[in-house]
Amino acid sequence: MRILVAEDHRILLDSIAMLLASIDGVEVVSKHTNGQQVLTALEIEPDINLVVSDVQMPVMGGIELTIQLRQRFPQVKICLLTVADQPEAIKEAIRAGADGYVLKSAERSELETALRTISKGNKFYSEQVMLQLANEVGIEVIPDLDKPQKITISKRELDVLKLIAQEFSGTQIAEKLFISPTTVETHRKHLMQKLGVQTTIGLVKYAIKFNLV
Missing domain, CATH: 3.40.50.2300 (Response regulator)
Known part of the structure; x- marks a missing residue:
């Protein structure tokens, strides 16, 4: 090197x-x-x-x-x-x-x-x-699905991930995306399962690690 x-x-x-x-x-x-x-x-x-x-x-x-x-x-x-x-x-x-x-x-x-x-x-x-970064408001998440892991993340899940990274609450995310808070939580759980993380900070760290930020 x-x-x-x-x-x-x-x-x-x-x-x-x-x-x-x-x-x-x-x-x-x-x-x-x-x-x-x-x-x-x-x-x-x-x-x-x-x-x-x-x-x-x-x-x-x-x-x-x-x-x-x-x-x-x-x-x-x-x-x-x-x-x-x-x-x-x-x-x-x-x-x-x-x-x-x-x-x-x-x-x-x-x-x-x-x-x-x-x-x-x-x-x-x-x-x-x-x-x-995980504690900072305003992190931009840029969709990029062509990752080595070949994990399929839907556009709606990316929308939710972006707002999570911006520290919006479940209720606020629901209002912005015109969906129910229950649907937001479903997307959050699916993201955690797909990405193999346990917390909201884990979601943001994943986005940073794989250059979604």
């Missing part, structure tokens, strides 16, 4: 690079202090698999870097490693197309898990990150 690292604080940059290099199978190809340097490096460095980047950096931060990667180097994955745990910052990163979002307070084992998960084409968001 060939990785580029971006972090504007030199001491942190060196520390992160050393940590990543200590993970079996990881090669840190180069280190950079802003997103623009990363893009320049990608023009000349072959076969880069993943970028590990801070969010707040001068010249070009992690969010803009993520957007640029999706447009110019879609094959390169990006994991944002940051102290920013506010829901708005997290949602902005996910919407930009980040493959992972890990807090700098994470253990080495979590970071290693994140890199290996992302390298396999999956998303990884720290547990704390998912809980922040």
Whole structure:
């Protein structure tokens, strides 16, 4: 796994690079202090698999870097490693197309898990990150039925899932969708059964894990 690292604080940059290099199978190809340097490096460095980047950096931060990667180097994955745990910052990163979002307070084992998960084409968001989103009003759920599990979720169930994620009550969901509260609960139970979760937070975490957010 060939990785580029971006972090504007030199001491942190060196520390992160050393940590990543200590993970079996990881090669840190180069280190950079802003997103623009990363893009320049990608023009000349072959076969880069993943970028590990801070969010707040001068010249070009992690969010803009993520957007640029999706447009110019879609094959390169990006994991944002940051102290920013506010829901708005997290949602902005996910919407930009980040493959992972890990807090700098994470253990080495979590970071290693994140890199290996992302390298396999999956998303990884720290547990704390998912809980922040699950408690935040206004999460947008974008229907996408073409999932690896081939679970069939109806449009109405997706409508219910979206409103659940926005923290509407069963009664409020019923009013918005012009159905009965009993029907809402039926959809909720079906979603839990299909997705293999036990709680409402579990439903939201599933939507985040499989990039419905």
